[in-house]
Amino acid sequence: MSVAQTHHGRFLGSRTPAPSGDARWKLVAATMRRHGYRADALIEVLHAVQGAFGFLDDDGLRFVAASLRVPYSRVYGVATFYQHFTLRPPGKHTCVVCMGTTCYIKGAQGLVEAVQDRLGVKPGQTTKDGRVSLLEARCIGSCGLAPAVVLDGAMHGKIKAEDLVGKVEEWMKHDS
Amino acid sequence: MTLEELQALAEKTRAAAAVAGRVVRVCQGTGCHSAGSDTVQQALARETKERGMGEAVTVMRVGCRGLCASGPIVSVSPDNLLYRSVEASDAPELAASLGGEPLERLRLPSDSPFFARQKKIALENLGQIDPESIEDYIAAGGYTALLTALASMAPAEIIQQVSVSGLRGRGGAGYPSGLKWGTVAKAAGAEKYVVCNGDEGDPGAFMDRSVMEGDPHRVLEGMTLAAYAVGAKHGFVYVRAEYPLAVSRLRKAIRQAEQYGLLGDKIGGSDFGFKVELRLGAGAFVCGEETALMASVEGQRGTPRPRPPFPAQAGLWGCPTLINNVETFANIAPIVRRGGEWYAAIGTPKSKGTKVFALSGRVVHTGLIEVPMGITLREIIFEIGGGIPDGKKFKAVQTGGPSGGCVPEKFLDMPLDYDSLVSIGSIMGSGGMIVMDETSCMVDVARYFMDFCTGESCGKCVPCRVGTAQMHRVLDDITRGTASEGDLARLEELCDMVRNTSLCGLGQSAPNPVITTLRYFRDEYEAHIRDKRCPAGRCRISQEAAA
């Protein structure tokens, strides 16, 4: 017995056209197909959209809602419930400061403030030029290396405020 | 794959490993990995090959060794050598030393209390096997419990062994696993589910992460045994999206197990079939609560619902569902293989076995440890953890994350188990253990946790949604020096009300960090309120308040 038959969803092909000819929609469509267009795959599919495009926009949400036959408001409710999903395009670079307990007692707040002062953006915001996003994480589970940050996906442990600001400044001046 | 075929493969893999006399293991846990252990592994592999050691030395990647802050960690067997903070540039020197004099410069004494005081069951394969190799897991005895059970044990016998073992849920609440399994097994329904809760959301916890990354097959084997025991055909592993390495290792492990016929239809040639799907969390602490987790697996907002009915009666899609966390499942194969009695002989009368803790904060050796229940906090922090660095004084240890409490010095000699921690206002929780010294302000810590709970409250029930926000506001005022004695009384009233009226465990336990700090460190609250002073010098008392 296949999983698709047992989880309430019906196996239905999607006739919903993708929002654009962008090849990345094919990846999203593949994820939906793999899950048999089941409504319970909504979060998996939102991961696929965000993985492909970096964020979730209205066109993407409408496409997913129509393909999985989930009401718009429910899709929006799910997309805004989980911290991982973002409805705004992220900056070219991202600086995630872990705010887990261990990082916090080892000075993560100081790291956030240092970057905040340098960039003039609050956590959750992106610089006006779209270059850098500053984000906070609840805990990235790297407590042995506190305080920890994730810069463009790479973990850096036991980091000092001046070193972090130095790395962020590299992003600001280079066309990298 | 039958039991005989499994044993033959294990034998063959072990024989191949024995040919290479020396094994160099490079830790690829998240801590070591971020410190560059993959380049260390490549450099060591290159060096040993260039030195013509190819046959005699195997360089492999392994899961977390535990001593995360000293990474990358490299071990050499059979010499029983441990090296710390190894860099790629150390590879030539290290390779040259193999079989000769140890490289003292990087050496870590392997008899240090950090390792000697531990007892590894759930973590026994971590640091030993390549997490991406099912053959390695099989060579270490993996899947023997499953295939033996399928061949010769009735489902009820497995549940019996789990009951006898005294294993309690390692996710935090400590519900007896055998009882839970029995309820799901007895529940009526053609369709049942087994769910592994890998949504380790407590800040300061990385036990489950290390197990999923370092020994993913152990989790799958535990789930499959559970599925056989309760009569489930489908399972889900719910993993945080924040753990990409765990996600990819589990994906790979599921594929490998399917290829060997250890997942899927007719496992081990029996009539039993079990399929496992991964489900990614997306950043919501409340999804650690089982009814919220189920809503999330179903693709919905992760809001909890009132219990009863319990998931064991009506869970995923209304079907009986067994939910256990990663560490609980990691203990199942050894229990089935060695018997419940063996496991029950470890630990305290009411809390059997071992517990994995993520030890971090103001402590010399931070990392992942597994210790028998009944050990004291003092032994963990001062012997295994090596005490407080920089000559500072111990103040408190936080257990149980945002649902737990801060334990002061006077309880350090208390034997650690589920019940003793509850008796002093904290909880075991999933195993995060954060040590704080005199530089931490306990009011600030309480404020930090309330900030966390306010942000993580799902918003469904009023006491948690608004109550945590109001408590956070009072705590914020206290740390600024702008609160009054009346605010403190109101805070205590809110603690009582939120604890007793909230819908789920998140809200019911959200006041715990406040209640314990008020109980044990009330003087710090009073200093902020009466004297407009932060004893730890951490809070920014506003100028007007101080004046």
Added chain:
Amino acid sequence: MSPAAPGVVTFVMDGKDVSARADQTVLAVAREHNVAIPTLCALEGLSTVGACRLCLVEIAGSPKLQPACVLKATEGLNVSTRSERLDKYRKMIVELLLSERNHVCSVCVSNGHCDLQSLAQSLGIDHVRFPYLYPSFAVDASHARFTLDHNRCVLCTRCVRVCDEVEGAHTWDVMGRGIRSQVITGLKQPWGESESCTTCGKCVQVCPTGALSEKGKSVAEMRKRRDFLPYLTQMREEHA
């Protein structure tokens, strides 16, 4: 008929023996016996969510309070629907709601016909001891016939449930989480632009406060008509 006949249970409510059908909730039984238990999210004809926590009752022998709207009547149950402790918690819950958003009755269309206001009155709340959080929300007047004022919303989700369960449109849902939760229509579009709204008005009628109202109503003029809900429920059961 003996009280132990199949499907019938006997239990103790506030010290008195009562009998009930086994599928009834304690709240339903209490209402049959004219025992007043305050509620906000519960509404007959809609699914129960146990979210407002006002209907919590004490169960003898259990430290945990249980919501009467969800708690099933069982043989031998012994519940107390009133106690000093319950009164205190209920009062605090309403105070918390009043502190969460702007509930100034004197300028509200629902003044005098509001469930939250009656709750506050019946619980004897004359002032709120918690600081007002009051985030400021814009009023959505984009719909031709109705108005949505988030400032009056208590997040009971009656609108979400009636739209999904009775009307079948699922125009409404909740976005965000915690103190930042908010009811939305469609993809957080202006209500008037929602593709799925049928303008049936059920959400407006079940809303306990002035958050959802009919356009053109002035202060204190918005009376809600909810008779349709038990009627529809009954009719659908008949014809199911």
